[in-house]
Amino acid sequence: MPVRKIQPPFLxxxxxxxxxxxxxxxxxxxxxxxxxxxxxxxLKVHIGKNALKKEGPFAGSDRERLMDFQxxxxxxxxxxxxxxxxxxGMMKIIDKIDFHSLKKDPKWYVGFSDITVLHIWLSEKCxxxxxxxxxxxNFSNPxxxxxxxxxxxxxxxxxxxxxxxxxxxxxxxQIEGEITGGNLSLIFSLIGTPAEPKTDRKILFIEEVGxxxxxxxxxxxxxxxxGKLKNLxxxxxxxxxxxxxxxxxxxxxxxxxIGNIIxxxxxxxxxxxxxxxxxxxxxxxxxxxxxxxxxGKKTILSYN
Numbered sequence: 001m002p003v004r005k006i007q008p009p010f011l012x013x014x015x016x017x018x019x020x021x022x023x024x025x026x027x028x029x030x031x032x033x034x035x036x037x038x039x040x041x042x043l044k045v046h047i048g049k050n051a052l053k054k055e056g057p058f059a060g061s062d063r064e065r066l067m068d069f070q071x072x073x074x075x076x077x078x079x080x081x082x083x084x085x086x087x088x089g090m091m092k093i094i095d096k097i098d099f100h101s102l103k104k105d106p107k108w109y110v111g112f113s114d115i116t117v118l119h120i121w122l123s124e125k126c127x128x129x130x131x132x133x134x135x136x137x138n139f140s141n142p143x144x145x146x147x148x149x150x151x152x153x154x155x156x157x158x159x160x161x162x163x164x165x166x167x168x169x170x171x172x173x174q175i176e177g178e179i180t181g182g183n184l185s186l187i188f189s190l191i192g193t194p195a196e197p198k199t200d201r202k203i204l205f206i207e208e209v210g211x212x213x214x215x216x217x218x219x220x221x222x223x224x225x226x227g228k229l230k231n232l233x234x235x236x237x238x239x240x241x242x243x244x245x246x247x248x249x250x251x252x253x254x255x256x257x258i259g260n261i262i263x264x265x266x267x268x269x270x271x272x273x274x275x276x277x278x279x280x281x282x283x284x285x286x287x288x289x290x291x292x293x294x295x296g297k298k299t300i301l302s303y304n
Contacts, residue, residue: 005178005287007129008106009079011156013042017080018072019136020048021059023114024087026137028052031084034136038082041153048072051084058089066093073097076105080156085137086113091189094118099126108156111135113209113277116182121195123180123287131155132182132205132275133283143279151282160284162302167272170259174293175268177233179286181205183276188219191226200231203290207238207276213250213257216243220261229262234292235269236301239276268292270299 011017019034031052035045048068053060072078083090094117109118109130122128133152138144154160180197181187184206190196208216223229240254252260255271262269270292274280284290285303292301 003127004289005123005127005129006102006106007288008108010158011043011079011108014044015079016044016046016077017082018046018048018075018078019051019082019084020065020068020072021051021053021084022065022069022093022118023059023083023089024057024085025054025059026052026084030137030140033140034082034084037139037149041157046072046078057087059084062092065089066096069093069097073099073107074101076101078107080108080110082136083109083111083115083118085135086111086115088114090114090117091186094121095194102126102128110152110156110283112207112275112281113183114186116186117190117195119182119286120180120187120190120197124195124197129285129287131283132286134281138281145280147274148279148281151284155283155285160303162300163274163282163284164298164300165272165274166297167270167299168255169271169294169299170262170269171266172294173268174291175203175234176289176291177201177203178289179203179205179284181236182207182286184208184216184219185211188222191222191228197228199228201233203234203236203292204228204232205236205238205273205275208240209277210242210244212244212246213252213254214246216240216254217250217257217261220258224261229265232265232267234267235262236273236292237269237271238273239278239281241277
């Protein structure tokens, strides 16, 4: 029986939280808008000393980004840490972060995309649940659905209960398992590292943006060759957006590519999950057991 992972305590009004930038740089206006939203939730917001730094595409040097991350992680008053945006950079500092303080003072970490590295590291190395959800970069984005931020608020304050959506299904069925995954490029990049994700009997979630179709095929094939797709409880596919063709067209949609690669397996595959680089980017937990069932035309993910 797998060990149940540590879930941080839910937030309450008056709690202190932090915004840091462990990856690409972010505009000061976006941070100010995010602070305004979090304060409207009753939270006291701290901004990392280097959160607005710029060094090339990054929010400061590796050392500066690491410094902010470590300081907020070690501060026992901070109950949640929001990664300001993705891009690239988490992988460059993840192995230098000391997470020992979380054993006594667990806290929420929130983000997606490049922050997949953090989610899987927390799950595999720290035995901790985290939140795959929208980041400060998009807190004021009018294209985001109301459910995007409502679900994040619920995940932090009262808990995710259930998440419903409609989409194509391969081999429908009711399943249970711990959720792992995130951005496919980052899952692919973690193979062979200390946080290589364990996927046996788990619900693997994937999403992607701005890739070539043949890159999607290559990454999925690599996961298959490494055994990561063989014994899943289920595969859940979120937003696969802004895909590109090369001069020689690949000629298959992302659903066809994924369907062909996992065709020999017998577990359910669910498409159109509302998470990823899409307007309806709802929050859910990485590292927590969930159940997926089909009721009529709806697919429902719920937590025990």
